[in-house]
Amino acid sequence: MFRKPYHSLIHYWRHYPVEVAIFNIEHQIKQSVNMLSGGASGRMKERYNPHEIEEKWQRKWTESKIFQPEPDGREKFFITIPYPYLNGNLHAGHTRTFTIGDVVARYKRMLGYNVLFPMGFHATGTPIVGLAEQIQKKDPETIRVYNQLHEIPLDVLYTIQTPEQIVEYFSIQAEAAMKIIGFSIDWRRRFTTTDPHYKKFITWQFNLLHSKNKVVRGAHPVRWCPNDENPVEDHDILRGEDATIIDYTLIKFKLDGDILPCATLRPETVFGVTNLWVNPKIVHVRVKVNSESWIVSREAYEKLRFTDKKVELIEEVAGDELIGKKVTNPVTGSSVLILPASFVSPENGSGIVMSVPAHAPYDYLALCDLKGKDLTKYGISEDVSSIPLIPLIKVP
Incomplete structure (x- = not known):
């Protein structure tokens, strides 16, 4: 549409005086406006109606089957x-x-x-x-x-x-x-x-x-919907888009023939463990995991059922029955005491927490809170707030 005015413009500049060239440029512009407005009168519509134009050309596209x-x-x-x-x-x-x-x-x-x-x-x-x-x-x-x-x-x-x-x-x-x-x-x-x-x-x-x-076929952690019993990703989730996979390390503390696993994001701090925390108000369960006997929260047991491990529920274990007992640190071989802690959530990790008060402020404050507390009902007679801290690093 614009080629004719463009070529005419070059033509006028080459062969006519400036005044004639300007006149003809104006004439060509008016012709272009007429072509754009769809009429010889040069009058354009006062309002642009996009729906009218779009429907017209979309109808032509459909009729001509250009797509x-x-x-x-x-x-x-x-x-x-x-x-x-x-x-x-x-x-x-x-x-x-x-x-x-x-x-x-x-x-x-x-x-x-x-x-x-x-x-x-x-x-x-x-x-x-x-x-x-x-x-x-x-x-x-x-x-x-x-x-x-x-x-x-x-x-x-x-x-x-x-x-x-x-x-x-x-x-x-x-x-x-x-x-x-x-x-x-x-x-x-x-x-x-x-x-x-x-x-x-x-x-x-x-x-x-x-x-x-x-x-290839393999195994890797996935988010799992227990209701529909299938793995889900972000676009599969109706609710709970903020659910994430957390890669814990399980430290297996031994109590006679049982294992009390502690889930941690800092496995290197196992060298500084002074005690374990157990919530006395929580009912735990003893489960057979492959060939081992574990004690965990019931919520942890439900999660274990959706892993690649063979899990079998054996019996319930009251939390207060565990407090006062001593477990063996699998890395250092030291014996550490199980203490009561109401802040331990059964939904977090295994429901049993290892305590590293030298490097975890909450563990340190929890020990301080037990100062002077009567724990004899758990078979604990000493003042546990005096348990020595075990630093992992030396600083000047």
């Missing part, structure tokens, strides 16, 4: 983007991701490639299953979020009670939104990750990688 490639002699170019997850409506982040892919697809078409740009929807994982369960239960918060924020009418929302129905509803909504935006997608090739042909593709892909030794 529906067929095999021909041109070089092929295939592009996909991360599929949106179908547990809710699209948001601004989706639009950014899709726009990047759309820009690349359109650019390649302009270069002459035969571009295939399909669209898929991610439909696997526990959030969709969990969402269906929450809607079935009519969970108040879930109903509020999807009615008010996702703007799903209640009469429609209460009919979406299976993962398949959720996928169907949000895939229709997502496709409609992307069509309104104008992404250059071939919607004939729309699919979800639960479609039989897509599952076959994943199976083929996995087997191919396995044949090339790119996929």
